[in-house]
Amino acid sequence: MKHDSYVMPDVQSIREAFAEASSFLAAHGVNEPQRSSQLLLEHVLGLSGAAYYMALADPFPAGLKSRWEALVSRRAAGEPVQYITGEQEFYGRAFEVTPEVLIPRPETELLVEAILKYGAQLWPDGMVPARGEAASAGNGAGAPRAARPLTAVDIGAGSGAISVTLAAEAPAWRVCAGDISPGALAVAGRNAQRHGTALDLRLGDLLEPFAGMETDILVSNPPYIPGGDIAGLQREVRDHEPRTALDGGGDGLNPYRRMMEQLPLLPAPPRLVGFELGQGQAEQVADMLRAAGHWDEIITIEDLAGIPRHVLGIARR
Known part of the structure; x- marks a missing residue:
């Protein structure tokens, strides 16, 4: 599709600037052009919510014209709004996002919700009793002395959306995040700091950086797009999002197979496992969990469009 730079017509209200840019973006094949236009305007003006709507009748600030034109041009060329503004909201919090x-x-918020729900059922106080130990020695009162905080591990952490949210919503938990990309881990670290959460960040491939670590919850939104399908994705995803975070191999299921193969690296299988997956993959991933035999309950969760999107394994024992 032909791309030319956006030039804003002179003397406009903010509302007219919004309408003009929306039309330009629509003509350049941008999805949800009005949404993009509003997010970019809020970003440029430093306004949001009611303040943005109240400013619509005001004249567009002349000093921001060239910056506004540059951002609209980038969006028209297919760059995602979130990379232009550097932010995306997740579970009610603003997360820094970069092309890393x-x-x-x-839909990933539904995975977080499920992990929080079943985690609270399995460990109501966020503590894991010592194995094979009942009450503390002596008078039988209180919790086992060797109880430890529940440990949740997020594999392929990316921006830290899952791990930071778990740490913020369940402060009693110890939350760890792994990624193969140093750039991604740096973003996750900044997001953890931004939201006042402590994350144990580890660089490496899938479960390898967590070898030997007692892990109670394993959660992952790994790359799940079959390699051959990437060329047909929306240009925003295909040309701008990191390929290592998209490509799941021939059938898109390589990361799930490899995580199942790597489970012996952990002292014991996690009692709660939750995976996000692509369209049409739920049955195969559920079968992998069943075949592993560690979880007595396998649950599939649909996203808001009714597509089976998450598979959980729960060991109630």
């Missing part, structure tokens, strides 16, 4: 990380999706 996948942009967090709303």
Whole structure:
């Protein structure tokens, strides 16, 4: 599609600037052009919510014209709004996003919700009792002395959307995040700091950086797009999001197979596992969990469009 730079017509209200840019973006094949236009305007003006709507009748600030034109031109060329503004909201919090990380999706919030729900059922106080030990020695009162905080591990952490949210929502948990990309881990670290959460960040391939670590919850939104399908993705995803965070191998299922193969690196299988996956993959991933035999309950969760999007394994024992 032909791309030319955006030039804003002179003397306009903010509302007219919004309408003009929306039309330009629509003509350049941008999805949700009005949404893009509003997010970019809020970013340029430093306004949001009610303040933005109240400013619509005001004249567009002349000093911001060239910056505004540059941002609209980038969006028209297919660059995602989130990389232009450097932010995406997830679970009610603003996350920094850069081209080093996948942009967090709303459906992943459902995975976080499920992990929080079943984690609270399995460990109501966020503590894991010592194995084979009942009450503390002596008078039988209180918790086992060797109880430890529950440990949740997020594999392929990216921006840290999952791990930072778990740490913020369940402060009693110890949350760890792994990624093969140093750039992604740096973004996750900044997001953890921004939201006042402590993350144990580890660089490496899937479960390898967590070898020997007692892990109670394993959660992952790994790359799951079959390699051959990437060329057909929306240009925003295909040309701008990191390929290592998208490509799941021939059938898109390589990361799930490899995580199952790597489970012996951990002292014991996690009692709660949650995976996000692509369209049409739920049954195969559920079968992998069943075949592993560690979880007595396998649950599939649909996203808001009714597509089976997450598979969880739960060991109630």
